[in-house]
Amino acid sequence: MSEVVAQIDFNTYINTFSKELKQLFREDNDINQLSLNRDLPKEFLNKIMAHKPLAVAIPKIHGGRGVSVKECLSVLAAASYESLPLSLMFGINIALFLEPLAKYGQFPVQERIFSQFLEKNAMGGLMITEKAYGSDALNMKTAYQQVEGSYHIKGQKHWQGLSGAADFWLVTARKFGANGELARDIDFFVTDNNKPEEHIPMVHRYNNLGLYAIPYGINEIDVVVPEEQKLTPESTGIKLMLDMLHRSRLQFPGMGMGFIKRLLDETLQHCQERIVGGAPLLQIDAVKYQVARIQAAYTICSGMCAYSVGQSGIEHDLATLSVEANTLKALVTDLMQESAQISLQLAGANGYRLDHIAGRAVVDSRPFMIFEGSNEMLYSQIAEGILKLMRKSKETNLYNFLKTYKSADISADYFKSQLDFSVEGNLKQRDLVTIGRMIARVISFQFVLKMQGFNPALVEITRKHMLMDLTMFLGQLNAKNEADPLVDYTDNADWVNFLG
Numbered sequence: 097m098s099e100v101v102a103q104i105d106f107n108t109y110i111n112t113f114s115k116e117l118k119q120l121f122r123e124d125n126d127i128n129q130l131s132l133n134r135d136l137p138k139e140f141l142n143k144i145m146a147h148k149p150l151a152v153a154i155p156k157i158h159g160g161r162g163v164s165v166k167e168c169l170s171v172l173a174a175a176s177y178e179s180l181p182l183s184l185m186f187g188i189n190i191a192l193f194l195e196p197l198a199k200y201g202q203f204p205v206q207e208r209i210f211s212q213f214l215e216k217n218a219m220g221g222l223m224i225t226e227k228a229y230g231s232d233a234l235n236m237k238t239a240y241q242q243v244e245g246s247y248h249i250k251g252q253k254h255w256q257g258l259s260g261a262a263d264f265w266l267v268t269a270r271k272f273g274a275n276g277e278l279a280r281d282i283d284f285f286v287t288d289n290n291k292p293e294e295h296i297p298m299v300h301r302y303n304n305l306g307l308y309a310i311p312y313g314i315n316e317i318d319v320v321v322p323e324e325q326k327l328t329p330e331s332t333g334i335k336l337m338l339d340m341l342h343r344s345r346l347q348f349p350g351m352g353m354g355f356i357k358r359l360l361d362e363t364l365q366h367c368q369e370r371i372v373g374g375a376p377l378l379q380i381d382a383v384k385y386q387v388a389r390i391q392a393a394y395t396i397c398s399g400m401c402a403y404s405v406g407q408s409g410i411e412h413d414l415a416t417l418s419v420e421a422n423t424l425k426a427l428v429t430d431l432m433q434e435s436a437q438i439s440l441q442l443a444g445a446n447g448y449r450l451d452h453i454a455g456r457a458v459v460d461s462r463p464f465m466i467f468e469g470s471n472e473m474l475y476s477q478i479a480e481g482i483l484k485l486m487r488k489s490k491e492t493n494l495y496n497f498l499k500t501y502k503s504a505d506i507s508a509d510y511f512k513s514q515l516d517f518s519v520e521g522n523l524k525q526r527d528l529v530t531i532g533r534m535i536a537r538v539i540s541f542q543f544v545l546k547m548q549g550f551n552p553a554l555v556e557i558t559r560k561h562m563l564m565d566l567t568m569f570l571g572q573l574n575a576k577n578e579a580d581p582l583v584d585y586t587d588n589a590d591w592v593n594f595l596g
Contacts, residue, residue, distance in 0.1 A: 101147070101148040101151050101161070102151060102156070102159055102160060102161055106161070106164075106167055106170070109147075110167075110170050110171070110174055112147075113147050113149065113171070113174055114174045114177070116143075116144075116147060117144070117174060117175065117177075117178045117179075117182075118178060120140065120143055120144065120178075121178040121179060122178070125140065129451075130309075131308065131450065131451055131456050132308070132450060132451060133308060134308050134309075134311070135261075135308075135309060135311060136181075136182070136309045142217065144182070145217040146217075148214060148217075149171045149175070149186060150186065150189050150190065150194060150213055150219075151213075151214060152164065152167040152168050152170075152171050152190070153168055153189070153190040153194035153195055153198070154194060154198070154210045154213060154214065155198050155206075155210075158206060158207060158210040158211070158214075159210065159211070159214050160210065160214065163194075163195060163198055163409070163410055164409075165347070165404060165405045165408050165409050166405045168190050168191075168347060168350065169347060169349070169350030169353070169401050169404060169405065170350070171186060171190075171350075172186055172187055172190070172347070172350030172351050172353070172354070173350050173351075173353035173354035173357075173401075174354060175351075175354065176350075176351045176352070176353065176354035176355040176358070177354030177355070177357060177358045178354075178358075179309070180307070180351065180355050180456075180457070180460045180461060181307045181308065181309035181310050181460060182309065183350075183351045183354065183355070184257065184307060184310060184351060185219075185257070185258065185309065185310060187344075187347065187348075187350070187351050188220075188221050188222070188257045188258060189219055189220055189221070190347070191340075191343060191344035191347050192220075192221060192222035192266065192340070192344055193220030193221055193222060193262075193264065193265075193266055194210075194213070194220065195340070195343060195410050196222075196266060196284070196327065196336075196340045197209065197210075197220075197266070197286065197327075198410055199339075199410040200284070200327040200328055200329060200330075200336060201286065201327055201328075202324045202325075202328065204324060205286060205324055205325055209264055209286065209288075212263065212264075218263040218264060219258060219261065219262045219263055219264075220258075220262050220263065220264035220265065220266070221256050221257055221258040221259075221262040221264075221265055221266070222256065222265070222266045222268075223238075223253040223256050223265050223266065223267045223268060223296075223315060223317070224236070224253070224268045224337075225253060225254060225255050225256065226238065226251070226252065226253055226254065227252065227254055227314075231469055231470065231473060233268070233282070233337070234280070234282070234334070236251070236268060236269070236270060236282070237251055237270075237278070238250070238251025238252070238253065238267070238268065238269040238270070238317060239251060239269055239270055239271070239272040239278055240269040240270070240271060240272060240283065240285070241271075241272045242323075243320070245322065245323055246320050246321060246322055246323060247285060247320070247321050247322075247323065247325075247326060248319075248320050249267060249269050249285060249287075249317055249318075249319050249320075249321065250317060250318050250319075251269060251317045252314065252315065252316055252317065253267070253314075253315045253317060254302075254312075254313065254314045254315065255302070255312055255467070256312065256315060257307075257310045257311075257312060258310060258311060259298040259301070259311050259312050259313040259314075259315055260297070260298030260301065260311050260313060260315075261311050262289065263288070263289050263290060264286060264287065264288055264289065265286070265287045265289065265296060266284050266285070266286060266327070267284070267285045267286075267287055267296070267317060267319075268282050268283070268284055268337070269282070269283060269285065270282055270283070271283065280334075281332050281333045281334055282333040282334055282336075282337055283326060283327070283333045284326070284327040284329075284333065284336060284337075285321050285325055285326050285327070286321065286325040286326075286327070287319055287321055287325070293319060293320045293321075294319045294320070294321055295319070296315050296316070296317050296319060297315070297316055298311070298313040298314065298315050299313070299314050299315070299316050300313050300314040301313040302314075304463075305459055305462075305463075306456070306459030306460040306461075306462060306463065307460050307463065330413070335415040336415075338414070338415040338416075338418070339413055339414045339415045341421075341468060341469075342414035342415065342417050342418065342421035343408050343410070343414050343421075344425075344468060345421040345422065345424055345425035345468060345469075346403075346404045346407060346408035346414070346417075346420070346421050346424050346425075347404055347408055348424055348425045348428050348429065348464070348468075349397050349400035349401045349404055349424055349428045350401060350404070351464075352397045352400075352428040352429070352431065352432050353397050353398070353401055355432055355435075355457070355461065356390065356393050356394050356397050356431065356432060356435050357394060358453070359390060359435045359436060359438075359439045359453075359454070359457060360387075360390045360391060360394050360435070362439065362453055362454070363387060363390060363438070363439045363442055363443075364378070364387065366442065366443060367383055367387060367442060377442065383442060386438045386441070386442060387438075387442075388557050388560075388561065389434065389435070389438055389561060390435045390438055390439070391554060391557050391558075392554075392557055392558040392560075392561040392562070393431035393432075393434065393435045394554070395544055395550075395551075395554045395555065395557065395558040396427065396428070396431060396540050396541070396543075396544060396558060396562075397428055397431065398544070398547065398550065399540060399541075399542075399543030399544035399545075399546070399547055399550075400424050400427075400428055400540060400543055402543060402546065402547050403420075403424070403543040403546070404424065407420070418477060418478075418481055419478050419481045419482060419503070419535075419539070420503055420539065422469070422474040422475070422477055422478050422481075422532075422536075423478055423535070423536040423539050423540060424540075425468060425469065425471075425474060426465075426469075426471040426474040426475055426478070426532075426536060427533075427536040427537065427540055429461070429464040429465045429471060430465060430471060432461040432464055433458070433461045433462055433464070433465055435457075436454060436457035436458045436461050437458060439453075439454040439457060440452075440454035440455060440457070440458055472529050474532070475528070475529045475530075475532030475533050475536065476525055476528040476529050476532055477532070478532035478535050478536055479523075479528040479529070479531040479532040479535060480528060482494075482497070482498075482501070482531075482535055483519060483523075483528075483531075485497070485501070486519065492518045492519060492520050493516065493517070493518055493519075494515050494516075494517060494518075494519050494531070494534075495508055495512055495515035495516040495517075498515060498535070498538060503539045503542055503543075504535070504538045504539050504542055505542075506542050506545055506546075507538050507539070507541040507542035507545055508538055510541065510559060510562075510563070511538060511541075511562070511563060511566050514534070514563070514566035514567055514569075514570050515534070515538065515566070517570070517573075519531065524578070526577075527573060530569050530572050530573055531569075531573070533565075533569055534566055534569045534570070537562045537565055537566060538562075538566070540562075541558065541559065541562050544558055
């Protein structure tokens with residue numbers, strides 16, 4: 097089967113795969129029941145994996161389709177149209193295991209592991225996050241020592257997707273020095289869960305709020321792996337990690353694409369069929385506004401996918417592409433959650449069910465705004481990255497600078513009034529987040545403009561909504577809200593005491 101998948105025309109493959117997913121999720125099974133159960137049934141998942149969807153992220157030399165970004169994003173979109181958890185499962189495998197292994201793994205290890213993916217439907221994941229350090233990965237405490245041609249790795253990780261289910265892991269650790277201190281750099285190791293000496297048990301499973309199909313929990317690491325299973329960075333392990341995480345963030349729009357399109361299709365159908373006061377719901381002006389918001393999200397996500405195809409291949413070094421990578425991840429996940437909230441609102445009471453597509457969409461898309469860097473952190477990093485370049489070029493006006501920035505030099509003119517202000521001095525972090533949100537929209541609209549021939553009506557809808565968003569964010573900046581929370585807020589704060 098894997099040989100056939102590797103050779104088949106991709107348009108034929110993705111159309112067949114999409115139809116099979118629809119059959120499995122909507123006709124052969126009760127999607128509502130599937131969405132309420134933890135984990136996908138093994139027989140059900142086997143039918144999906146029989147189509148070898150992960151072959152798109154395996155090099156041709158190892159029997160795969162060649163790690164084409166267009167194909168990877170298309171598989172993610174096809175999956176997320178039916179199931180966001182399934183798409184995330186694929187995304188974890190593709191961006192956080194298969195692509196890093198294809199780029200940095202040693203050939204014998206690649207050959208052995210890729211064959212397991214193609215022949216036995218193996219799965220892999222990435223272990224970075226630790227309880228005490230979250231996004232502060234550079235301070236992780238998982239450590240390793242070299243012992244007789246092997247590496248002994250010990251520590252604890254949590255919130256890894258596919259905990260207890262993946263066959264292979266990329267584990268991050270810092271070298272334990274002779275002086276008892278941990279090295280600053282980070283190294284990556286491949287582990288095989290089927291080997292006793294490399295097995296990483298999940299010692300506690302989390303009761304995650306959404307994404308029921310994916311197990312998360314606490315993983316205890318005490319393994320010994322051969323030297324050849326250490327990834328080989330081109331310079332430092334930290335740069336390897338940045339390259340990998342930026343590539344993953346650039347591919348988030350693949351997961352967002354099918355998800356947003358499904359919400360748009362479902363919402364449009366509902367609003368055309370639902371009759372209120374003798375007329376379809378879609379004739380109400382406030383409803384038109386909300387549906388147009390989802391269409392703007394669909395258009396922005398389309399532009400992001402087109403950009404990602406040209407930028408996120410494993411042949412590129414993405415370690416320094418933080419502004420664009422953070423833009424795609426933060427904005428598309430915000431748009432996913434907003435689209436889900438709109439879809440639920442327009443569905444009315446029925447939408448507020450865990451077994452309704454809109455209800456599931458709200459809880460399943462929410463963690464996307466948190467993992468791989470919380471969006472507030474990423475927006476502030478976008479602003480800091482641009483401000484650093486502005487200081488270097490001795491420019492203080494945001495519009496003037498963006499007119500010279502490669503990813504915004506076309507789109508900046510569309511929003512001159514909203515961007516024509518000076519950015520100087522030490523800004524509060526809340527203002528950096530707001531400026532980052534603004535920059536992300538300008539950059540993303542440029543990706544839309546670069547899709548020559550894309551539906552001009554959708555482009556215009558998107559321009560109007562981005563203009564409105566930027567005007568709102570400019571108002572937030574000008575309001576100069578410096579309110580801080582009170583820790584001891586209960587003094588003179590019980591309303592009962594102020595009754596006449």
